[in-house]
Amino acid sequence: MKRxxxxxxxxxxxxxxxxxxxxxxxxxxxxxxxxxxxxxGLSTNKGVRMAFDEINAAGGIKGKKVALKTxxxxxxxxxxxxxTTRLITQDKVIAVIGGVASGRSKxxxxxAQANKIPFVSPASTNPDVTKIGDYxxxxxxxxxxxxxxxxxxxxxxxxxxxxxxxxxxxNDYSVGLADVFVTEFKKMGGEIVADISYQAGDIDFKAQLTxxxxxxxxxxxxxxxxxxxxxxxxxARQLGIKAPMMGGDGWDSDKLSEIGKDAINxxxxxxxxxxxxxxxxxxxFIKKFKEKYNETPDALAALGYDAARILxxxxxxxxxxxxxxxxxxxxxxxxxxxxxxxxxxNENRDAMKSAVVVQVNGNQRKFITTxxx
Amino acid sequence: MQDFVQHIINGxxxxxxxxxxxLGYTMVYGILKMxxxxxxxxxxxxAFGAYYIARAFxxxxxxxxxxxxxxxxxxxxxxxxxxxxxxxxxxxxxxNSPKLNILIxxxxxxxxxxxxxxxxxxADPKVFPEVMTDHTLATIFGVDLKSFDLTVLGxxxxxxxxxxxxxYKTKLGKAMRAVSANASVASMLxxxxxxxxxxxxxxxxxxxxxxxxxxxxKYPKIDPLMGMMIGMKAFVAAVLGGIxxxxxxxxxxxxxxxxxxxxxxxxxxxxxxxxxxGILIVILIFRPAGLLGKYSVxxx
Numbered sequence: 238m239k240r241x242x243x244x245x246x247x248x249x250x251x252x253x254x255x256x257x258x259x260x261x262x263x264x265x266x267x268x269x270x271x272x273x274x275x276x277x278g279l280s281t282n283k284g285v286r287m288a289f290d291e292i293n294a295a296g297g298i299k300g301k302k303v304a305l306k307t308x309x310x311x312x313x314x315x316x317x318x319x320x321t322t323r324l325i326t327q328d329k330v331i332a333v334i335g336g337v338a339s340g341r342s343k344x345x346x347x348x349a350q351a352n353k354i355p356f357v358s359p360a361s362t363n364p365d366v367t368k369i370g371d372y373x374x375x376x377x378x379x380x381x382x383x384x385x386x387x388x389x390x391x392x393x394x395x396x397x398x399x400x401x402x403x404x405x406x407x408n409d410y411s412v413g414l415a416d417v418f419v420t421e422f423k424k425m426g427g428e429i430v431a432d433i434s435y436q437a438g439d440i441d442f443k444a445q446l447t448x449x450x451x452x453x454x455x456x457x458x459x460x461x462x463x464x465x466x467x468x469x470x471x472x473a474r475q476l477g478i479k480a481p482m483m484g485g486d487g488w489d490s491d492k493l494s495e496i497g498k499d500a501i502n503x504x505x506x507x508x509x510x511x512x513x514x515x516x517x518x519x520x521x522f523i524k525k526f527k528e529k530y531n532e533t534p535d536a537l538a539a540l541g542y543d544a545a546r547i548l549x550x551x552x553x554x555x556x557x558x559x560x561x562x563x564x565x566x567x568x569x570x571x572x573x574x575x576x577x578x579x580x581x582x583n584e585n586r587d588a589m590k591s592a593v594v595v596q597v598n599g600n601q602r603k604f605i606t607t608x609x610x
Numbered sequence: 611m612q613d614f615v616q617h618i619i620n621g622x623x624x625x626x627x628x629x630x631x632x633l634g635y636t637m638v639y640g641i642l643k644m645x646x647x648x649x650x651x652x653x654x655x656x657a658f659g660a661y662y663i664a665r666a667f668x669x670x671x672x673x674x675x676x677x678x679x680x681x682x683x684x685x686x687x688x689x690x691x692x693x694x695x696x697x698x699x700x701x702x703x704x705x706n707s708p709k710l711n712i713l714i715x716x717x718x719x720x721x722x723x724x725x726x727x728x729x730x731x732x733a734d735p736k737v738f739p740e741v742m743t744d745h746t747l748a749t750i751f752g753v754d755l756k757s758f759d760l761t762v763l764g765x766x767x768x769x770x771x772x773x774x775x776x777x778y779k780t781k782l783g784k785a786m787r788a789v790s791a792n793a794s795v796a797s798m799l800x801x802x803x804x805x806x807x808x809x810x811x812x813x814x815x816x817x818x819x820x821x822x823x824x825x826x827x828k829y830p831k832i833d834p835l836m837g838m839m840i841g842m843k844a845f846v847a848a849v850l851g852g853i854x855x856x857x858x859x860x861x862x863x864x865x866x867x868x869x870x871x872x873x874x875x876x877x878x879x880x881x882x883x884x885x886x887x888g889i890l891i892v893i894l895i896f897r898p899a900g901l902l903g904k905y906s907v908x909x910x
Binding site: 406433434435436438439440441443444445447448450451464467468471475476477492495496498 | 612613616617620621624734735737740744754756758825829830831833835836838839840870871872873874875879880882883
């Protein structure tokens with residue numbers, strides 16, 4: 238019953254907008270509005286909606302209002318694919334904004350590519366997503382970039398010389414970050430004293446940590462997910478390891494400090510954006526978002542907002558609003574001042590941008606620095 | 611030297627948790643000659659039972675031995691009831707059917723618990739409340755002896771001694787051994803095998819309950835699939851020591867805990883599980899009944 242109501246609530250306004258007017262630009266979006274990672278989808282959707290509302294309030298694109306059609310993928314790959322098909326073939330949208338999960342982007346983007354409709358993913362960080370074709374773009378950085386960011390941070394900000402790496406071998410994301418970190422850190426003159434692995438789902442890391450302790454590193458790079466990282470931090474503390482830990486956006490959860498308790502405090506990770514930033518673009522965005530939705534925007538809302546605005550600007554720059562020219566203009570995006578940093582599309586249609594490094598302190602995240610490519 | 615002592619302590623601490631779960635496998639096998647695959651999920655339910663009770667009674671606000679005792683008892687009760695229900699409704703109706711049917715039912719019960727656990731508790735990991743505060747008790751060879759490790763070891767040893775007493779010094783234990791040796795003869799001599807078997811499930815599940823609280827205390831992250839890997843390891847430990855043999859399960863679990871630790875320490879962490887299971891294969895080739903198991907020839 239609840240799902241029916243949700244569906245109705247979503248579908249009814251869409252039915253109204255189905256009566257397509259020629260003075261409207263219809264843009265499609267699919268996201269996980271229900272399902273296990275619904276918080277991701279709902280956040281992104283809020284960011285996207287806010288961007289288009291602002292654009293419409295300012296007169297729209299080329300004098301035409303933007304209409305957004307959002308479909309729910311229920312957190313399933315096949316639903317993402319069918320939503321994309323529906324948006325393109327039935328609703329005839331001129332561009333699609335994709336959802337968060339890389340897996341679902343991999344299912345949906347090939348359809349957009351086959352129909353030659355520009356596809357912009359706000360937050361799919363897996364490197365393979367944009368390799369699908371020349372109509373697929375993303376506004377977030379790719380996984381390996383975070384490895385580079387932390388190597389630079391460790392060398393330049395923390396002035397570390399000897400670092401140990403503890404990676405999750407079961408997880409492509411973690412392996413990708415760790416590999417890049419190791420290469421970059423060595424290039425910058427550092428030494429990797431230990432490169433050890435664990436597996437997602439493990440609960441005991443003391444063997445690995447005891448071995449790391451004997452190497453006496455000045456820092457630990459642990460690019461895993463928050464559940465394991467919390468336990469690792471605690472066990473490292475129990476073994477008397479005091480070197481700071483570093484990680485990637487897989488740490489970004491309130492559960493991190495619930496699991497890690499005090500032991501996780503003072504450690505660093507890279508992320509897309511932080512609410513603590515003093516950048517005027519960010520503070521302005523947070524202010525407007527709070528006014529509209531009465532909540533603090535997370536990184537996904539910020540990425541959704543940037544994705545929608547980059548797309549809108551690209552459409553504005555075209556002469557004929559054809560898919561081909563939107564695609565061309567998207568690929569020419571340069572120095573776009575977004576909430577999540579200054580964005581330039583590279584030749585792989587991936588966003589070249591900066592990342593922020595934050596320090597954990599309970600549920601607070603202290604902004605430390607911004608690191609660019 | 612410091613590292614070596616640390617590895618030994620880590621390994622024994624891990625092994626004693628495996629032992630608590632391995633005992634449940636070995637007891638049920640000893641009496642029914644069946645592998646209760648749902649055992650590791652009973653352990654999972656025990657952890658969640660303790661989690662919800664701790665939250666309901668606000669135990670997390672006052673860590674200490676008392677809270678630990680309350681959680682241990684409540685988790686033991688939750689696990690016992692579940693173990694009893696599984697035996698009564700899933701296994702007992704199949705008692706006289708072929709062994710394969712019961713085995714498949716056990717796998718079914720296991721999956722049922724894992725996936726209904728995800729539906730009821732949610733698939734995301736929960737944070738187990740702080741039952742005790744960890745502090746350093748003593749330092750040997752430059753290695754800190756933590757109160758967590760000692761509590762885990764102490765509670766495990768107490769539970770195992772209790773089990774030993776139950777099996778060898780009480781009438782009920784004698785009945786369990788009798789049913790294990792030959793259920794039909796035992797029933798001819800006035801024992802009720804159904805009740806004895808049910809009791810075995812209660813004891814085995816209660817041990818899993820103890821294990822779950824100790825794990826929750828030491829590694830404060832619980833989720834509905836937490837039983838899968840630890841259950842597999844404990845099962846291997848039981849087979850390694852000689853399934854059906856209580857002392858063997860403890861020995862096997864300690865070997866598993868220590869060998870895993872040493873593999874990571876002096877070899878490669880990637881091969882940890884591979885080597886742990888490799889040891890099992892080697893031992894089974896040379897001693898098919900396990901280290902302490904008796905190889906009995908079936909008379910025709």
